[in-house]
Amino acid sequence: MSISADTLRGYTDTIILTRLMWGDSYGYEINRQVQSRTGGAYGFKEATLYTAFRRLEQSGLITSYWGGDGPGARRRYYTITEAGKKLWEERSREWQETRTLLDALLTLEVEHESD
Amino acid sequence: MSISADTLRGYTDTIILTRLMWGDSYGYEINRQVQSRTGGAYGFKEATLYTAFRRLEQSGLITSYWGGDGPGARRRYYTITEAGKKLWEERSREWQETRTLLDALLTLEVEHESD
DNA sequence: TTGAGATACTTTATAAAAAATAGTATATTA
DNA sequence: TAATATACTATTTTTTATAAAGTATCTCAA
Numbered sequence: 001m002s003i004s005a006d007t008l009r010g011y012t013d014t015i016i017l018t019r020l021m022w023g024d025s026y027g028y029e030i031n032r033q034v035q036s037r038t039g040g041a042y043g044f045k046e047a048t049l050y051t052a053f054r055r056l057e058q059s060g061l062i063t064s065y066w067g068g069d070g071p072g073a074r075r076r077y078y079t080i081t082e083a084g085k086k087l088w089e090e091r092s093r094e095w096q097e098t099r100t101l102l103d104a105l106l107t108l109e110v111e112h113e114s115d
Numbered sequence: 116m117s118i119s120a121d122t123l124r125g126y127t128d129t130i131i132l133t134r135l136m137w138g139d140s141y142g143y144e145i146n147r148q149v150q151s152r153t154g155g156a157y158g159f160k161e162a163t164l165y166t167a168f169r170r171l172e173q174s175g176l177i178t179s180y181w182g183g184d185g186p187g188a189r190r191r192y193y194t195i196t197e198a199g200k201k202l203w204e205e206r207s208r209e210w211q212e213t214r215t216l217l218d219a220l221l222t223l224e225v226e227h228e229s230d
Numbered sequence: 231t232t233g234a235g236a237t238a239c240t241t242t243a244t245a246a247a248a249a250a251t252a253g254t255a256t257a258t259t260a
Numbered sequence: 261t262a263a264t265a266t267a268c269t270a271t272t273t274t275t276t277a278t279a280a281a282g283t284a285t286c287t288c289a290a
Contacts, residue, residue: 002212003209003212003213003216004209005277005278006125006246006247006277007125007126007209007210007213008125008213008216008217009124009125009247009276009277010121010122010124010125010275010276011122011217011220011221012276012277013276014221015220015221018220018221018222018223021223022223026238026239027238027239028237028238028239029238034220037219037220038216038219038220041212041216042216042220044277045277045278045279046238046239046240046278047240047241047277047278047279047280048276048277048278049239050239050240050241051276051277051278052276052277055275055276074238074239074284074285075237075238075239076238076239091221092221094118094119094122095122095217095221097118097156098118098122098123099214099217099218101118101123101153101156101157102123102126102210102214103214104152104153105126105130105133105149105152105153105157106126106129106130106133106206106207106210107133108133108136108137120248120249121248121275121276124247124248124275124276125247127247127248128247141267141268142267142268143265143266143267143268159248160248160249160250161249161267161268161269162248162249162250162251162269162270163247163248163249164268165267165268165269165270166247166248166249167247167248168268170246170247189255189256189267189268190266190267190268191267191268231290232289232290233288233289233290234287234288234289234290235286235287235288235289236285236286236287236288237284237285237286237287238283238284238285238286239282239283239284240281240282240283240284241280241281241282241283242279242280242281242282243278243279243280244277244278244279244280245276245277245278245279246275246276246277246278247274247275247276247277248273248274248275248276249272249273249274249275250271250272250273250274251270251271251272251273252269252270252271252272253268253269253270253271254267254268254269254270255266255267255268255269256265256266256267257264257265257266257267258263258264258265258266259262259263259264259265260261260262260263260264
């Protein structure tokens, strides 16, 4: 993992919600998708992932059920709730804004507007 | 402040270092610059700002001195060190990478490459 | 058949960053 | 002279992420 988690801090929940916007999934799979989407540059630590699930479930943003008879051990699947979808929309918009702000705050270029 | 600090979490130090890449400055001024650069959308909480200064100074990334006889109370000025400049370069590069990753992780669009 | 490795989740304790809260102190200005 | 802006400090709490250690299942090669 070439990216330190500190730079993604605060986005764990939103990343998980994004995956669940695609449909139900479980921890291990979500993490594989994250790794695949980042070309292996990022993946969650297990504790990070599963504590995030609990946080999200306690907040009513996701629900869960045991299921799936694929290979390996038993899986806990997660479903995003309506509240979760709403929060995802919000966070998604916020990310766009944050990106613009950080671009402005982390650059050495001079502003064109008057200071 | 229309942006929640959680979305900028982890960037406090880099934002401060960016300001100090321009030259010595002090807390209150840096915060005013941040507010001005973000069109008022973001500003540090005092405690966040000053604990960041201590953290940065203890890590040898900045140094400080009392000075300045402008209006208001006495000011503690900060200077970025060589180590600080080096870290800024690194963090700056990392932000570019993180931005790309988060764009990939927070979108609902399908990948064009094979999964 | 056995043992290594991948899959899959849990629990407990710790660390770090940010914020809440409260306080000290100076300069300006109405 | 009281309010407001400027400017910094210290203490405590909350949240997020992680380290570390553990449980359990399935596959596959030797």
